[in-house]
Amino acid sequence: MIDINKANAYVVERFMEARPVATTMAKAIEVVPGLHENMLLHAGPPVTWERMSGPMRGAMIGALLFEGKAKNPEEAEKLLASGKIDFAPCNDHMASGPMAGVISPSQLVYVIENQTHGIKCFSNMNEGRGNVLRMGAYKEEVLNKLRLMESVVGPTVKSALEAMGGIDIRMIISKSLHMGDDGHNREDAASILWSIQMAPIIAKVAKDTQTAHDVIKFLGENPLTMLNPIMAGCKTMTAAGDNVEGSTIVTVMARNGTDFGIKVSGLGNQWFTAQAPIVKALYFPGFKESDACRDIGDSTITETAGIGGFAMAAAPALVTFIGGVPRDATNTTLDMYEITFAEHKQFTIPALDFRGTPTGIDILKVVEKQITPRVNTGVAHKDPGVGQVGGGVVSAPMKCFEDAVTAFAEKYGL
Amino acid sequence: MAIIKTEIRRGVYIDSAKLMKLQRSLDDFASILDVGVIMGTDSNKELLSHIGLTSPEIMAAKPDELVIAIKAADEKSADFALSKVDDLLAARTASLDQDYLPRSLETATKMLPGAEWVIVSVAGRYAAGVTREALHLGKHVHLFSDNVTVEDEIELKKEARELGLLVMGPDCGTAMVDGFGLAFANKIRKGPIGIVAAAGTGLQQVASRIHQLNGGITFGIGTGGKDLSEKVGAITFLMALDVLKRDPDTKVIVLISKPPSPKVAEEVLKAARKAGKPVVINFIARAVTTLQDGNLFFATGLDDAARLAVDLVKNPPVMKGDEDLGLEKFTPQQKYLRGLFSGGTLAYEAQHILAGYVPRVWANAPINKENKMANSFESQEHSIIDLGEDEFTVGRLHPMMDNDLRIRRILEEANDPEVAVLMLDIVIGYGSHPDPASELAPALAEAKVNAKKAGRHLEVVCVVTGTDEDPQNFENQVTQLKKAGAFVDPSNEVVVRYVGRILRALAERNIVEADQIGKPVDLDQIKRPLAVINVGLESFSENLKDQGAPYIQVDWKPPASGNEKMASILNRIKQGSK
Incomplete structure (x- = not known):
């Protein structure tokens, strides 16, 4: 007889014991398992070129231009449609990418090491707001920024991380939750903490003061600087709970703009998918819901690990996205306790009397109570190359969870 | 159009x-x-x-x-x-001052850890599940929902008994605790009267009358109308009675019920007799054969029950210790009564009164046809024989004049090793035998001697009807009978009740006190200041709010929001795993 409770307790314990540390940066192809020259990683569950959402297609095009595999967008599109390029979910390669989440072989990625369990995960650098690859933009300015990141920012950050012996990501998340972040959509505090820890070292390791200036400015001005390392950090936490027999805890939630997918610890590598929902969002001036791409990005790994929308009570400022009051933020977190297995030992919420964040989504509870995980997220334009159009909240589709519960019953002969 | x-x-x-x-x-x-x-x-x-x-x-x-x-x-x-x-x-109609409505009972218990009570008023088919969850969380349940199957009711109550928790219901409208009302209830002042009721409006009526009579209550515990059915066996009723028995603040107990199963009613009364405090009883449609039986006070109606309870608080009766019935003198086999009557009415009254003490009394002239003896000449179990009936008087004088038949029967009955008590009526006066005791007393004495030789004690009891001015002389008759070792009294009722107490005690003597079934309700827990978790009708939360009692309203939905297929898969997973 399987002992679901015991299995889940074990999984969630591993989530919480995991201590991710950003140790260095490296070319993706050198460190990401299974990645090869003709492969592009993307956010969410697997998807074909035909079904790929606009922003993801745009990011794929931009990635090939960046890699020098195509001279222009038309050539890139042709190559992408030819079947010569393999597409694979970041999550199936120990990586995590925001929005389109495209990681190409020569990109520099953070190496985040869960030092408790010896698990390494990867994510690229955050480009900041505006026209960016992750939103599907591939204009020259986008590519130029990527090149600057690869040639200047990345190498300097790599040297700094190595020189300082790494940055403890779990520690930063814990602190930032006490500073108004949710760890997903609002990374202001975490990004400052990250930058401020690194700045003095950068001043030392940068090849000249101009470089130091440029790198610190790049990191410090971007309130999303820390998003990617946090995502990879969260991935190292939930990956520690992968493949535990009998567990009903979700270890991956991810979207690709077409489908929303989850993986469950006790159900191995199988994805359970449903159409990605439309985000209930506040739109930037000039945009409206009909411009929005369906929900996209691997950043839901934060909710999977017990922060993000689940820690919204810590980040009341975020309610402006949904036009609510701070009470709504608290209630969102309280709702998430209903579908999670534990309260986090490391991540706490001052407003809830330092209660641990709701951690470890249990598919049984989700289906029984018909409450799906709440996610705070950015919204991309549905067309490639336009970029972000808003931010808001979204609930994961119930079907993924119901299918997973059904599969669980089948697998375990219940 | x-x-x-x-x-x-x-x-x-x-x-x-x-x-x-x-x-x-x-x-x-x-x-x-x-x-x-x-x-x-x-x-x-x-x-x-x-x-x-x-x-x-x-x-x-x-x-x-x-x-x-x-x-x-x-x-x-x-x-x-x-x-x-x-x-x-x-649109929320209820103006609950609650910032967050938890989606589950479990969360609600974390929000209000002091809540010992859960009111459940969800649709019947889900009510058992919610109740079970509440029990597993260690809460008493006021199960307001109806349409809960009797099988579920029994299962829930048995489980609750193991856990020392009350399941009040299903279909229980009323409960009053700590001066507050749950669901349908009245504002009753606190006081020393505790009520257990398998009757919702009955509880409201009695509690309200007690309040009007300046009384007050400790608890008003509803059990649901089916609790005193034979199937359910008064599980909650007996647990609630036990709570009131142990509760030092409860001085007088009131038990009320819609028409109960006679067998279960007896079980309840048996427990009530051991309460050690006055217990007022009003079981609707159960014949009242006496106003008082030890610590039990029988009310003729709901209002009478309320008045009695209030009076008993004001004028506490002296609670006598257990009467010494000399049970040890009887052999374990002895348990039956044989009543040999000459008077038809006295025989009828004996049957009527004994119905309150023993499950069944056979008779040759029964009140109830189904209790008719198979053969008037052969007693069975408890038997009351009217020797003045036709089958005995053919070609013979009436037993009030001719003692022969009775004497023969006395000796016959005394030889039955299962007989414990022999009862006779001696009716004197004009027309009767000139000195019946002179013939009957020796026979009774002989019967006792015979029994004694066989190692038994035969209890002989007589009612003597007549006056000191009768030709036979009342005192003279009594003296003779007493000499023969009989218990004698001029009141038929007194004698019959004495017999009833002996028979009841003999029957109960053979039941080895069953091991304490389940776990007693924790009195300290149930007496803590009231706080309630409400699952279902929001108006019950509003009522609690109005009364100033702490509450949590749960935003409850059935498993998988009523999707039967998913709910059954979830159930299979739960059943099939630890």
């Missing part, structure tokens, strides 16, 4: 009270002729078709689908009403 518009919603669960409210609100919009808001069960669809609300869409709806059907004067009005459905559903 009126039109019908329908909206079917899948995978939603809305409390039935809320659906009714929605229906009423939709009906109030202009040009709306009729509205039906139902779950798509066959019986519901039939209801709609009776009021002319039917369409292929409605007929195709499934039981877990919500049907909103609107008949309107025109399409625009119908569309307008339909467009308001979400707003109406979202």
Whole structure:
């Protein structure tokens, strides 16, 4: 007889014991398992070129231009449609990418090491707001920024991380939750903490003061600087709970703009998918819901690990996205306790009397109570190359969870 | 031309009270002729078709689908009403001062850890599940919901008994605790009277009357109307009685019930006799044969019960210790009565009174045909024989004049090793035998000697009817009978009740005190200041709020929001794993 409770307790314990540390940066192809020259990683569950959402297609095009595999967008599109390029979910390669989440072989990625369990995960650098690859933009300015990141920012950050012996990501998340972040959509505090820890070292390791200036400015001005390392950090936490027999805890939630997918610890590598929902969002001036791409990005790994929308009570400022009051933020977190297995030992919420964040989504509870995980997220334009159009909240589709519960019953002969 | 518009919603669960409210609100919009808001069960669809609300869409709806059907004067009005459905559903009528409505009982218990009570008023088919969850969380349950099967009721109550928790219900309207009312209840002052009731309005009536008579209560514990049925066996009733028995603040106990199973009623009375405090009883439709039996006070009605209770608080009766009935003198086999009567009415009265003490008394002239002896000449179990009946008087004088037959029967009965008590009536006066005791007393003495030789004690009891001015002389008769070792009294009732107490004690003597079944309710826990978790009708939370009692309203939905397929898979997973 399987002992679901015991299995889940074990999984969630591993989530919480995991201590991710950003140790260095490296070319993706050198460190990401299974990645090869003709492969592009993307956010969410697997998807074909035909079904790929606009922003993801745009990011794929931009990635090939960046890699020098195509001279222009038309050539890139042709190559992408030819079947010569393999597409694979970041999550199936120990990586995590925001929005389109495209990681190409020569990109520099953070190496985040869960030092408790010896698990390494990867994510690229955050480009900041505006026209960016992750939103599907591939204009020259986008590519130029990527090149600057690869040639200047990345190498300097790599040297700094190595020189300082790494940055403890779990520690930063814990602190930032006490500073108004949710760890997903609002990374202001975490990004400052990250930058401020690194700045003095950068001043030392940068090849000249101009470089130091440029790198610190790049990191410090971007309130999303820390998003990617946090995502990879969260991935190292939930990956520690992968493949535990009998567990009903979700270890991956991810979207690709077409489908929303989850993986469950006790159900191995199988994805359970449903159409990605439309985000209930506040739109930037000039945009409206009909411009929005369906929900996209691997950043839901934060909710999977017990922060993000689940820690919204810590980040009341975020309610402006949904036009609510701070009470709504608290209630969102309280709702998430209903579908999670534990309260986090490391991540706490001052407003809830330092209660641990709701951690470890249990598919049984989700289906029984018909409450799906709440996610705070950015919204991309549905067309490639336009970029972000808003931010808001979204609930994961119930079907993924119901299918997973059904599969669980089948697998375990219940 | 009126039109019908329908909206079917899948995978939603809305409390039935809320659906009714929605229906009423939709009906109030202009040009709306009729509205039906139902779950798509066959019986519901039939209801709609009776009021002319039917369409292929409605007929195709499934039981877990919500049907909103609107008949309107025109399409625009119908569309307008339909467009308001979400707003109406979202509107909260209850003004609960609660920032967050937890979605589960478990969360609610974390929010209000002091809550020892859960009120459950969800739809019947889900009520047992919620109750079980509450029990597992260590809470007493006021189960307001009806349509809970008796099988579920028994299972829940047995489980609750193991846990030392009360399940008040199902279909229990009323409970009053710590000066507060749960569900349908009255504001009753606190005081020393504790009530257990398998009767909701009965509880309200008695409690209200007690309040009006300046009394007050510790607890008013409803048990649900089926608790005193033979199947349920008074599980909650007996637990509640035990609580009141142990509660030092409860000085007088009142037990009320809708017509109970006679067998179960006896069980309850047996427990009540051991309460060590006055217990007022009003079981509707159960014949009152005495006003008092030890610590038990029988009321003739609800109002009488209230008055009695208040009086008993004011004038506490002296509670006598257990009467010494000399049970040790009897052999373990001895348990039966043989009543050898000369007077028909006295025999009838004996049957009537004994019905309150023993399950069955046979008679040759029974009150109730089903208790007729197979053969008047051969006693069975408890038997009352009227020797003045025709079968005995053919060719013979009436036993009031001729003692021969009775004497023979006395000796015969005394030889029966199962007989414990022999009862006789001696009716003197004009027309009767000139000195009946002179013949009967020696026979009784002989009977006792015979029994003694066989190692038994035969209890002989006599009622003597007559006066000191009668020719036979009352005192003289009594003296002779007493000399023979008989218990004698001029009152038939006194003698019969004495017999009844002996018979009851002999019967109970053989029942080895069953091991304490389950776990006693924790008195400290149940007496803590009231705090309640309410699952179901929000109005109950509002009532608690008005009374100033701490509460948590749960935003409850059935498992998988009523999706039967998913709910059954979830159930299988739960059953099949630790």
